[in-house]
Amino acid sequence: MLFRKSLLSACLLVPMAARSDEAQQIKIDNFTFTPATLTVTKGTAVTWTNHDDIPHSIVLTALGVRSKPLDTDSAFTYQFEKAGNFSYMCGLHPAMHGQVVVK
Amino acid sequence: MSIEQDRRGFLKCMSWAGSAMVWTVAGGIPRSQVIGQADAAEIGFSFAQVSDSHLGFNKPVNTDVTATFQEALGQVVAQKPAFMIHTGDITHLSTPEQFDTGAQLLRATNLQTYTVPGEHDILEDNGKSYLNRYGKGTHGDGWHSFNAHGVHFIGLVNVVNLKGNGLGDLGREQLEWLEKDVKGLSSSTPIVVFAHVPLWIVYQDWGWGTLDGGQAISYLKRFGSVTVLNGHIHQVMQKVEGHVTFHTARATAFPQGVPGVAKGPGPAPVPPGELKNFLGTARISLVTTQSPLAIVDKPLAG
Numbered sequence: 017m018l019f020r021k022s023l024l025s026a027c028l029l030v031p032m033a034a035r036s037d038e039a040q041q042i043k044i045d046n047f048t049f050t051p052a053t054l055t056v057t058k059g060t061a062v063t064w065t066n067h068d069d070i071p072h073s074i075v076l077t078a079l080g081v082r083s084k085p086l087d088t089d090s091a092f093t094y095q096f097e098k099a100g101n102f103s104y105m106c107g108l109h110p111a112m113h114g115q116v117v118v119k
Numbered sequence: 120m121s122i123e124q125d126r127r128g129f130l131k132c133m134s135w136a137g138s139a140m141v142w143t144v145a146g147g148i149p150r151s152q153v154i155g156q157a158d159a160a161e162i163g164f165s166f167a168q169v170s171d172s173h174l175g176f177n178k179p180v181n182t183d184v185t186a187t188f189q190e191a192l193g194q195v196v197a198q199k200p201a202f203m204i205h206t207g208d209i210t211h212l213s214t215p216e217q218f219d220t221g222a223q224l225l226r227a228t229n230l231q232t233y234t235v236p237g238e239h240d241i242l243e244d245n246g247k248s249y250l251n252r253y254g255k256g257t258h259g260d261g262w263h264s265f266n267a268h269g270v271h272f273i274g275l276v277n278v279v280n281l282k283g284n285g286l287g288d289l290g291r292e293q294l295e296w297l298e299k300d301v302k303g304l305s306s307s308t309p310i311v312v313f314a315h316v317p318l319w320i321v322y323q324d325w326g327w328g329t330l331d332g333g334q335a336i337s338y339l340k341r342f343g344s345v346t347v348l349n350g351h352i353h354q355v356m357q358k359v360e361g362h363v364t365f366h367t368a369r370a371t372a373f374p375q376g377v378p379g380v381a382k383g384p385g386p387a388p389v390p391p392g393e394l395k396n397f398l399g400t401a402r403i404s405l406v407t408t409q410s411p412l413a414i415v416d417k418p419l420a421g
Contacts, residue, residue: 046383069178070385071212071239085212085242088178108238109384111284111326 039063039093042114044072044086047106049114057119058099065091073107082107164268165404167200167230168313170350171370173239174220175211180386181394184211184372185220190419191371191400192228198402201267203230206350206368207237207278207315213248222252236261237315237351238278246279262293264300268405271304273297275314277329285326287316289335298338309344309405317349319358319365322378327352336363346403346414352384354397355416366414369399395420 043050044066056062066072066086074083074092079102083092096102096118106112172188181187195203205225210217225232240249241260250261257263260276275297277287289297301310312318318335320328329335339345345363353370354377374397376387389397399418 047385068385069180071242073242087212108242108281109285109326110281111324 041065042116044068044106044112047072047109047112049112052113053115053117055117055119056096058097059095060118061093061095062116063091063093065089071108072112074104075107076102076104078102164270165198165200165402166267167195167198167203168206168348168368168401168403169195169203169371170206170315170368170400171208171237171353171372172205172221172224173208173211173370173372175214175217176372176386178373178386180373180388181398185224187395187398187419188221188371189224190395191398192224194417194419195400195402196228196230200230200402203228203232204272204274204313204348205232205234206313206348207235208239208350208370208372209234209237211239211372213240213242215248218248218252233263233265233272233274233313234261235274235276235314236278238281241278258296259293262296270309270311270405271301273300273310273312275312275318275335277314277316277318277332281326282330283326284323286320286323287314287318287326287329287332289329289331294331294334294338297335301338301342304342306341307343309346310339310342311346311348311403312339313348315349316351317356317365317367318347319360321352321356321367325378325384327378327384336360339363348401348403348414357414364414366401368401369397369416369418371398371400371419374398393420 039061040054040056042054042062042064044064045068047068054062064074066088069088071085071087073085081094086092096116099118102116102118104114169191173184174188176184209221234253236246236249246260254261260279262274262276264271264273275289275293277289280288280290282288316329317327318329318332343362347363347365349367352367353373353375355369356367358365373386374389375384381387396418399416402415402417
């Protein structure tokens with residue numbers, strides 16, 4: 017039994033260690049990014065998906081990244097290679113803010 | 120009474136809702152009255168305003184924005200205006216197809232059309248897709264002015280560098296151009312300013328206003344009659360400030376939520392069969408007696 021438990025723990029740890037390869041999702045709904053702050057590890061691809069009836073876009077000012085306008089159910093993915101705090105906003109509605117923390 | 124005193128005293132602004140109730144503003148005091156078609160027919164020079172056609176939008180609230188835009192243009196043509204202005208968001212996503220549809224529909228009216236871009240018209244190529252079609256003879260991002268029937272018209276662009284909560288912004292270069300543009304005009308010249316985002320702050324939380332709009336208005340304060348026409352918010356709102364009347368037009372595509380009531384500024388659902396009560400156009404007339412300009416909003420239905 018003891019052996020089995022150890023094996024289970026080891027299995028659970030594997031996905032955690034591989035987290036940098038996993039895609040992370042940010043939802044856009046009613047002019048709001050959710051989660052507002054997302055923490056990921058270096059190399060993570062982050063995908064924003066627009067669930068509103070109006071287009072939005074993603075502007076990562078510090079990285080000089082600007083997505084195309086995202087119509088309903090369209091998505092934009094960016095892979096974060098550097099560590100840091102990256103604020104972003106909607107290019108059409110600058111009141112919409114979010115942050116990706118890369119560790 | 121001088122011409123300017125006349126204008127100050129009798130600035131009259133009419134908004135025609137579906138119920139055919141009208142409110143007028145005389146000397147800054149609003150009052151409502153019933154108006155019929157006959158009243159509007161007395162007017163001589165008029166031009167039409169269409170706005171927010173959002174060609175390419177296809178969500179449940181309006182799955183055929185081309186048809187409603189076409190219907191709105193049909194109403195405009197029937198009113199025989201001198202020309203038409205489109206206060207932006209001609210397209211929904213700035214695609215070539217959406218611009219082409221807009222150009223075809225506008226051309227079919229045989230009316231001269233003056234435009235300013237909305238933020239949805241400059242989503243591609245840094246706004247070049249708009250300017251390639253509508254930028255001829257304009258300055259900067261597409262601002263321009265012209266004279267018609269003794270009225271000076273000014274088209275401003277306030278969607279290029281959105282500020283804060285998404286507020287419109289004119290910027291220093293455009294403001295300097297505006298100051299020079301009106302410098303040589305007599306104060307009795309009626310002024311019509313049109314831009315996409317309202318020049319006054321309608322609702323800051325949703326970015327419904329222009330950060331430096333007050334600066335633009337300060338250059339126009341000496342004029343006896345200033346009418347500011349905007350779109351963007353997809354509903355009729357009005358404000359009178361001295362000689363300046365601010366007015367927003369309905370969209371031809373879909374209504375948006377009411378500030379302070381709706382949870383967000385996106386497309387607002389409407390009861391089945393009532394969409395056309397929430398869409399429409401505006402006709403603006405030069406009244407040659409005591410009131411220089413009147414605005415009649417017309418919903419698509421009725």
